Amino acid sequence: MSNTILIEKDKKNTGKEKPAAKRGKYAKGAEITGAQAVVEALIAENVTDFFGYPGGAIMPIYDALYDYMDTLNHVLVRHEQGSIHAAQGYARTSGEVGVVFATSGPGATNLVTGLADAQIDSTPVVCITGQVFASLLGTDAFQETDVINITAPITKWNYQITDATEIPAVLAKAFYIARSGRPGPVLVDITKNAQVQKFTYPGYKLCNHIRSYRPKPNIREEYIKEAADLINAAERPFVIFGQGVILGKAEKEFQHFIEKGGLPAAWTVLGLSALPTDHELNVGMLGMHGNYGPNVLTNECDVLIAVGMRFDDRVTGRLDKYARQAKVIHLDIDPAEIDKNVQSTVPVWGDCKETLPLLTALIWQKQHTEWLQRFKEMRKQEEEVVINDELNPQGEIMTMGEVIRVLNEICGGDAVIVTDVGQHQMVTCRYAKFNHSKSNVTSGGLGTMGFALPAAIGAKFGAPDREVVAIIGDGGFQMTLQELGTIMQTGIKVKIIILNNNFLGMVRQWQQLFNDRRYSFVNITSPDFVTLAKAYDIEATSISKREHLKAAIETMMNHDGAYLLEVIVGKENNVFPMVPQGCGVAEIRLK
Amino acid sequence: MKQEYTITVYTENHIGLLNRIAIMFSRRKINIESLNTSPSEIEGIHRFTIVINEAEDVVKKLVRQIEKQVEVLKAYYNTNDEIVWQQLALYKMSTDKVIADVKVERLLRKYGARAVVIRKDYTVFETTGHREEIDKLTEVLGSLGLIEFVRSARVAIINASSGFYEKLQEFEAEKPGEEIVENEFLDKQDEVFSM
Ligand SMILES: Cc1ncc(C[n+]2csc(CCOP(=O)(O)OP(=O)(O)O)c2C)c(N)n1
Numbered sequence: 001m002s003n004t005i006l007i008e009k010d011k012k013n014t015g016k017e018k019p020a021a022k023r024g025k026y027a028k029g030a031e032i033t034g035a036q037a038v039v040e041a042l043i044a045e046n047v048t049d050f051f052g053y054p055g056g057a058i059m060p061i062y063d064a065l066y067d068y069m070d071t072l073n074h075v076l077v078r079h080e081q082g083s084i085h086a087a088q089g090y091a092r093t094s095g096e097v098g099v100v101f102a103t104s105g106p107g108a109t110n111l112v113t114g115l116a117d118a119q120i121d122s123t124p125v126v127c128i129t130g131q132v133f134a135s136l137l138g139t140d141a142f143q144e145t146d147v148i149n150i151t152a153p154i155t156k157w158n159y160q161i162t163d164a165t166e167i168p169a170v171l172a173k174a175f176y177i178a179r180s181g182r183p184g185p186v187l188v189d190i191t192k193n194a195q196v197q198k199f200t201y202p203g204y205k206l207c208n209h210i211r212s213y214r215p216k217p218n219i220r221e222e223y224i225k226e227a228a229d230l231i232n233a234a235e236r237p238f239v240i241f242g243q244g245v246i247l248g249k250a251e252k253e254f255q256h257f258i259e260k261g262g263l264p265a266a267w268t269v270l271g272l273s274a275l276p277t278d279h280e281l282n283v284g285m286l287g288m289h290g291n292y293g294p295n296v297l298t299n300e301c302d303v304l305i306a307v308g309m310r311f312d313d314r315v316t317g318r319l320d321k322y323a324r325q326a327k328v329i330h331l332d333i334d335p336a337e338i339d340k341n342v343q344s345t346v347p348v349w350g351d352c353k354e355t356l357p358l359l360t361a362l363i364w365q366k367q368h369t370e371w372l373q374r375f376k377e378m379r380k381q382e383e384e385v386v387i388n389d390e391l392n393p394q395g396e397i398m399t400m401g402e403v404i405r406v407l408n409e410i411c412g413g414d415a416v417i418v419t420d421v422g423q424h425q426m427v428t429c430r431y432a433k434f435n436h437s438k439s440n441v442t443s444g445g446l447g448t449m450g451f452a453l454p455a456a457i458g459a460k461f462g463a464p465d466r467e468v469v470a471i472i473g474d475g476g477f478q479m480t481l482q483e484l485g486t487i488m489q490t491g492i493k494v495k496i497i498i499l500n501n502n503f504l505g506m507v508r509q510w511q512q513l514f515n516d517r518r519y520s521f522v523n524i525t526s527p528d529f530v531t532l533a534k535a536y537d538i539e540a541t542s543i544s545k546r547e548h549l550k551a552a553i554e555t556m557m558n559h560d561g562a563y564l565l566e567v568i569v570g571k572e573n574n575v576f577p578m579v580p581q582g583c584g585v586a587e588i589r590l591k
Numbered sequence: 592m593k594q595e596y597t598i599t600v601y602t603e604n605h606i607g608l609l610n611r612i613a614i615m616f617s618r619r620k621i622n623i624e625s626l627n628t629s630p631s632e633i634e635g636i637h638r639f640t641i642v643i644n645e646a647e648d649v650v651k652k653l654v655r656q657i658e659k660q661v662e663v664l665k666a667y668y669n670t671n672d673e674i675v676w677q678q679l680a681l682y683k684m685s686t687d688k689v690i691a692d693v694k695v696e697r698l699l700r701k702y703g704a705r706a707v708v709i710r711k712d713y714t715v716f717e718t719t720g721h722r723e724e725i726d727k728l729t730e731v732l733g734s735l736g737l738i739e740f741v742r743s744a745r746v747a748i749i750n751a752s753s754g755f756y757e758k759l760q761e762f763e764a765e766k767p768g769e770e771i772v773e774n775e776f777l778d779k780q781d782e783v784f785s786m
Contacts, residue, residue, distance in 0.1 A: 152611050153618065157661045177661055211762045212603050212664045336655035
């Protein structure tokens, strides 16, 4: 390993300290280049760690960055897809905007998957891409791509800058749009001439108002009142919550709300960790591979209270068989979500950080012991048929569930858990224990395989004092494994568990259940993951026996550095329960 | 039930917004019958008029999505009886034909068409009206030597609207909300939460 890599490793394993004071280099009135204004904007927005990859069209910005090495931590990834997933992981654990730099053409197109992912999962990200000189736009110049139009449907906002004087105001707007209201990804494309152009720096003014943009709808008191009346009259109220609680930083407000009303609450995959696993009103996971009780009882509750969630089809199953009996109260910051999939009885527009306390003040202190008992009984049934065998299997071969159980025992629910997409993701979401919010990082809406490894890197930069454990399938790991190089170079201490079932497990499960076991191209071979990790100077072990599991996870967690643990699990295990496609939530199958 | 809806969108003047709005229709495989962009009653604010044939439920959801775009100030949708609308059509005919055939002249008069250009070789007529009338005239002229035809997009005025001035003032006045650190109820926990 070269010397420079070692130096970087020593220096940058936990990311930069948050700057105590702004450390910009240029005051208002200075003659600076557009590129310098870009970097000044990052400083002004309190960016500390960000992710990127250089190239021709963004070189002036990278040149400007050279002078800010001591204030900004730019993480060099191995592929631009890795940079945006890392920025997403960063945003999810830190609650701040993730930032990405990429060059024009292929650099920008490599961001597309991540932008789509951030858009559907409402993750605040600002991507800055280089673009060819403005005079060359539309000429098929080298590495010219129409990035603005390619990314229009997958960004909350995007903009092309062709003149340096636009840079401070546009970037201020970009950060404001990305983080306010319902967050989302923003892309700013900057032509090279604007980057090199000198102009008189007007200073940087944070943006907090755009006249055509209303991040938060006005709260309508009458709906709060109506919602409270419904809840007070309910015998079987049921709360379902999503990431809105986390994005709104309303975890406390949410907890007070359900505690006062004695309301059982179930979560979507993205809402996971907003409420501690052990909370007595936490009744589990919704949706296709969610828990038995929450799914079945969705169709028995009398009032369904949805908080910061969007009734995704993976949560609702067939809509015409979804909660038809219930009165529906929907709290959401995005008016377009109300009545989009499920017709609400009472729409409660607004930021749940504001609406929940208003509602809490009006609802009665109550307990719904019998109703809660129904969830507990169904939990028992699920334990007997599914959970016990998954967590404490009798067979010789390990299950994914028991790996998570042991991880829970060792981390105690304090780690950030990052998952990829597939069976391991569903198993981890079902069984991982969480004590703290912003601890579950996964690609929910887009289901992007390859998300976890780069997202875990970003998650650790976003929460440097916490343990970050990535749980990844053998298939998904091979989609972005080049980011092991980023781990090597930064020395970032992420823990990686590959749950290797030698299959593209989730697809195989569907082929088994719905395509008569016709295993069409789901049999995937893998490299020797341990040798691979070692090639990147990352400690690694592989285990296949239960008696080694606990010690192996302990060794991984105690290791002072990144670590990769491969666990060989059952090849043809399935994730249950399951709401088969085209079925209602109450038709959930336990086996 | 599907029927004709006219969607009116007030927007900032922003390059790329036309595409952002158009792809919201194509993504849902909704055919745009007509689309017009123009200035509005307020300087600097643009007005899109879009006609589609869809069920109200679909239109309502679509309009909410359109309103979500950062540069969109407001979007409305209306049925035909809630608006006054017009379209413009231009017809190019051979001047000889027009002179020779009295039928043509009669037709043009019946439909209120007027000549905008008369040359030796051709004449251009213009009519304004609803699409059905324009279509009818086009159909008959078709058999009488119509050389070229073009119809503009619909422009529409909303009967019940009192213009956008007030709304705009509301938007401009809307001060950014105070950053909430903790809400008032959490500070007064003992009073609000009795558990
Ligand atoms: C980029 C991408 N391509 C394809 C898919 C479809 N897909 C969903 S799950 C899955 C299998 C994942 O296999 P693996 O990573 O081994 O995890 P497992 O299900 O075995 O836990 C596939 C191919 C996807 N979600 N993302």
